Amino acid sequence: MAFSIRLFAGLLFASLCTASITSVHAQGTVVITGKVNGKTADTVAVSVRENPLDPKEQITYARLDDKGEFRMAIKISGPSRADLVYADDVTDLFLEPGNALEVRFKGNSLSTSVRYKGKGAEANTYLAEVDEHFVENDGFQVLPENIMLYEPGFLSFLDYRRKEERKFFENYAQDNQLSPAFKQYAQAEIDYSYANDRLTFQDLREQVVATEGRLKMTPTYYDFLNDKSLFSNATAVQSEMYQEFLLNYIHYLATNDKHLRSDPDFYQVCYELAKSQLSGDVRPIIMGRVLQESFRFGHVKQSETMLADFRSSDPKNMYYPLLQSDFETHKAFAIGSPAPNFRLISVKGDTVSLSSFAGKVVYLNFWRTTSGLALRDLPYAQDLARKFEGKNIVFVNIALDENEPAWKQLVTSKKLPGVQLRAAGGMRSGVARAYALQDVPAYFLLAEDGTFLNTKPKRLSSRAAVDEIKEAFGKASTYTSALPITPK
Structure with a gap:
């Protein structure tokens, strides 16, 4: 979807390819067949990360035959974001149980030549066209030239981008049959790309523009955060931009209350804020994201205490085992852990x-x-x-x-x-x-x-x-x- 400040800033972790975490969607299988014209590699892969707190991806490989053709079947628990990978190239996918996609592309240019047919083709064609119209278009990317703008210019840029993205989506949805799940996902990506970029602009500008101090925003700049529907949107749980926005919002609340990232209790504060300010299915996800930050940058004993507390927020035990494993992986070199003697x-x-x-x-x-x-x-x-x-x-x-x-x-x-x-x-x-x-x-x-x-x-x-x-x-x-x- 649209370029975001988080991509430029390298915040936190890499983008999460999330899937539905609720049980309202039926589990099922996606079948993908296709052909690579002028193959440059012997295999095609599709990677899916169904649990947003799991660092491991579910990767399905398919070997190309002599004609460059392939077939694969992928089990998913519901509508899922995924990546189609060939050699060093990658493009976005949106998969739903029962999809039967036919994919064709050139071996030396997957992302720019990919074409879809079959059930699920409309959603994935939309993603490919969004990539061409917005991601590959410098006029819509958040680049240093945009970050160096002052408040009015940056807001004008964001408003224009969101207007164009919404118009593109509405026109496409009128002419093509899109599932309700994909419509919710696409709309959330547009809305939360805007919200996240606006929320993080002040911090990022301070990092990028070294010749000036921190930009002072007008009193109304953050008024968009008064829209409480931004923080409790059950239809947006699949959107990685929604999750990224909420995590940055928690950081914003903490820093706005005079807590710095270098403070010993910063991640404790963020954890408690996520616990008290958020609700619904996304609440344990963001609490888990804060925990993962704490495992890497916080004190080991604080992390251990928060992890123990997290169990009560995860009654279905969907995330705790993953977080426990992540904690064990990082605790040896966490702040507060004893350095190995020699x-x-x-x-x-x-x-x-x-x-x-x-x-x-x-x-x-x-x-x-x-x-x-x-x-x-x-x-x-x-x-x-x-x-x-x-x-x-x-x-x-x-x-x-x-x-x-x-x-x-x-x-x-x-x-x-x-x-x-x-x-x-x-x-x-x-x-x-x-x-x-x-x-x-x-x-x-x-x-x-x-x-x-x-x-x-x-x-x-x-x-x-x-x-x-x-x-x-x-x-x-x-x-x-x-x-x-x-x-x-």
Whole structure:
């Protein structure tokens, strides 16, 4: 559907290909047959994510025969958004139980050449034409030129885009037979694309236009949020734009109440807002989305407490198992989780453990002498060590080097500051596995109690690294004081 600010800003997660989560739609099968003219790959795939909180997609593959023809059958629980994938190209699909689609396209241009016949063709032809008229048309995209506009110009752009999208949909619906489910989906995508872009404009403009301060909006700019029907729309649950809008609305409420994303209790506040402000089938979805954010950026104990509370909002157990699995995947490196201890040999020949730095902030730097990027950071490491000399912080540098003499020579000749350690075995070493390292340089910021504060802090060469380190002192106790009290 129409380009949205969320696509430009890269907010949160990738777009969710959601499906109906209610039981009012019958389960069934979709049959897709087709032909690829001038095939460039041997298989076609359709991916569906029926549960909006499930990171895993249901992918069905079909192999092309010698003529480029294929056939596949896909089981779905109701009307579903999906992706048709061929080689590196992808196009939107909308599938309903009982659809029998015939698909044809050119192997080198799926999205621009795809054509549909059969039951369900009207809806998918609409999606293809919307892509051509709006998504591929720069005049309707949210680009930096539009984001740099002031309020009147941006609102004029949004209003014009929504008017054109509505007119296009109404004309198409008059000439083609569309199902009620698809009509609801298409209308929701238009309405919530507008609402989401308007809601997030002020924040995004502040990020994009670095030469100006935060834009001050007129008193009536956010009046569209007074329309309560925006937040309780049972017919829009399938729309990923509806869900994205509601998540951003919860963020808006939290920040409007003076809570910053960097606050220890930010995701707790968002969770409680979603719980109290939303209703219907979409409520547990948005609560779950906030939980997934907390798993990645919040404190592990806060996440654990909220996850336990979530069970009462999910009586059918549709989302809790997925969230529990997601939590288990991320908790090892969540804020507040203990960093893996290690015992390594220093350049001086003594054994050093992480636990020996208890009571100090620790900046961990994993590097190796053969990494150009890591070597470029060395002068900045020396500068940071000087800036924080005498402060309650230690810079621990762990070289993942197989060549011990080369490492020792570099550390000694350059008089590298901080604690200099080496992990024998390099990327195959126990410490590399414990910290799930995939490449170097890699950085971790640890609190005085040995727990993670940030698993992706600013690089040593970043100007923002100094401010980030300054804010790290005493942060562990700040998080602890913000933790919810668990009833005994």
